[in-house]
Amino acid sequence: MQTTPSKSSKQNSIVYFIGFTAALAGLLFGLDIGVISGALEFIQKDFSVSDQTLEWIVSALLWGAVFGTLVSGILSKQLGRKKTMLLSALIFALGSLYCSMSRSANELIAARFLLGIAVGVASFTAPLYLSEISPQRIRGSMIAMYQLMITIGIMLAYFSNMFFGTTVIINQQIGGHWRLMLGVIIFPALLMFAGMLFLPESPRWLFLRGFQKRGVDVFRKMLLPEEEITSEVAEIKKNLLQKQNGFHLLLKNSHFRRAIFLGMILQFIQQLTGINVILYYAPRIFKIAGFASTSGQMWGTIVIGITNMLATFIAIAFVDKLGRKPIMYAGFTVMGASMLTVGTLFNMNLEQSPVLGYYAITALLLFMVGFAMSAGPIIWILCSEIFPLGGRDLGITFSTSANWISNAIIGGTFLTMLAKLGSGPTFLLYGGLQVLFVLFFLLFVPETKGVSLESIERNLLSGEPLRNIGR
Numbered sequence: 001m002q003t004t005p006s007k008s009s010k011q012n013s014i015v016y017f018i019g020f021t022a023a024l025a026g027l028l029f030g031l032d033i034g035v036i037s038g039a040l041e042f043i044q045k046d047f048s049v050s051d052q053t054l055e056w057i058v059s060a061l062l063w064g065a066v067f068g069t070l071v072s073g074i075l076s077k078q079l080g081r082k083k084t085m086l087l088s089a090l091i092f093a094l095g096s097l098y099c100s101m102s103r104s105a106n107e108l109i110a111a112r113f114l115l116g117i118a119v120g121v122a123s124f125t126a127p128l129y130l131s132e133i134s135p136q137r138i139r140g141s142m143i144a145m146y147q148l149m150i151t152i153g154i155m156l157a158y159f160s161n162m163f164f165g166t167t168v169i170i171n172q173q174i175g176g177h178w179r180l181m182l183g184v185i186i187f188p189a190l191l192m193f194a195g196m197l198f199l200p201e202s203p204r205w206l207f208l209r210g211f212q213k214r215g216v217d218v219f220r221k222m223l224l225p226e227e228e229i230t231s232e233v234a235e236i237k238k239n240l241l242q243k244q245n246g247f248h249l250l251l252k253n254s255h256f257r258r259a260i261f262l263g264m265i266l267q268f269i270q271q272l273t274g275i276n277v278i279l280y281y282a283p284r285i286f287k288i289a290g291f292a293s294t295s296g297q298m299w300g301t302i303v304i305g306i307t308n309m310l311a312t313f314i315a316i317a318f319v320d321k322l323g324r325k326p327i328m329y330a331g332f333t334v335m336g337a338s339m340l341t342v343g344t345l346f347n348m349n350l351e352q353s354p355v356l357g358y359y360a361i362t363a364l365l366l367f368m369v370g371f372a373m374s375a376g377p378i379i380w381i382l383c384s385e386i387f388p389l390g391g392r393d394l395g396i397t398f399s400t401s402a403n404w405i406s407n408a409i410i411g412g413t414f415l416t417m418l419a420k421l422g423s424g425p426t427f428l429l430y431g432g433l434q435v436l437f438v439l440f441f442l443l444f445v446p447e448t449k450g451v452s453l454e455s456i457e458r459n460l461l462s463g464e465p466l467r468n469i470g471r
Helices: 005-047 051-079 081-101 105-133 136-166 168-173 178-183 186-196 203-208 212-221 226-240 246-252 254-272 275-288 294-322 324-346 355-373 375-385 389-411 414-421 423-444 453-461
Strands: none
Touching: 005 051, 005 081, 005 105, 005 136, 005 178, 005 186, 005 275, 005 294, 051 081, 051 105, 051 389, 051 414, 081 105, 081 178, 081 186, 105 136, 105 203, 105 375, 105 389, 136 178, 136 294, 136 375, 203 212, 203 226, 212 226, 246 254, 254 275, 254 375, 254 389, 254 423, 254 453, 275 294, 275 355, 275 389, 275 414, 294 324, 294 355, 294 375, 324 355, 324 375, 324 423, 355 375, 375 389, 414 423
């Protein structure tokens, strides 16, 4: 059956509306990551708290995300992907409201933990929903939309911080403009909740629950051609023949445990690049570089957000053409050189030579390019490819939890490291780690470009070295 141009256009509109609405979870994710950087200085003044308390305020969301990730597998399996996403949006809205109304640092920490649960659930469920409902021909671009929305959310948070942090009327009339920074997220959260009400449930989840007719109806409501629906249904039924028995694999199969090890280490590496140190504490870093005014620091964070978003397109354009590892080698080389440059410049006397501060910020922006084109998106891609089908849910749960645990540790120790080591040695340490990461990729990480998931699984379970499972 041929699809007419008008029908094809309409079906694409429906599919992309579904993708955009679900990807709002990524936008909320990015907003919550980016908004705290601009709020910290004002929170510290209002509550008269130490740097250690600020670290707790930052990391509370991340520990909440660990909890959210651990329970999201159960929630999405029992409630369905759609209802779990609706729950996540509701928690986003309530958490944002609670943050904006917090009367003490302890209350704010509790509110951020609640918000983190929503982030953890969304970071697990949204990509899963998108991968299960997207037609195969555009599945990659739909998942990439989620990753892109995270960077857009971070950038918009920086613009929001700039507005609420520097507007003269607000500064004069409202004591805690950080409350507006944190509370404004309630609006996109409610938008996501409202949009999700109109979205269908994941067809694959419906098939898992035995509602095969409803699953087929979802594809028909998306106006997919009958031959495409037949192909999608056949693929779903084939996958369902292999039960999800991740815990059995974990206990009985050492090769699956190797994949778990690789996925967790990859996520630790992503965080140990130092990316979230920059995203959470960008204004503090700009202050170290010599940008004393709040306005200058806020504009600096906006430039970082824009750079992060635009450089993500490099990975989207080349990851399936050049391969995963070449881009990773290039990205980590750029990140290592940039961090070492920043650390070296911060060891110098920036007050006597202010131009060095601009060199340091330039190096920081190059770091953002290196991260956004490599470790940012590609580590998530690798972690979605290396686990066998029978244990994929469990493998992604472990690797995503590793990401949030390392994120929380790093976000909760950066200011302490600055105080004890100094700004120069701290960034030199992060720069030196990039060299070790390149060695790890060389020895253990497979190239998976153009290799089917079935081939990767077969190589893994047959005992091939990890670096060879992509052959």
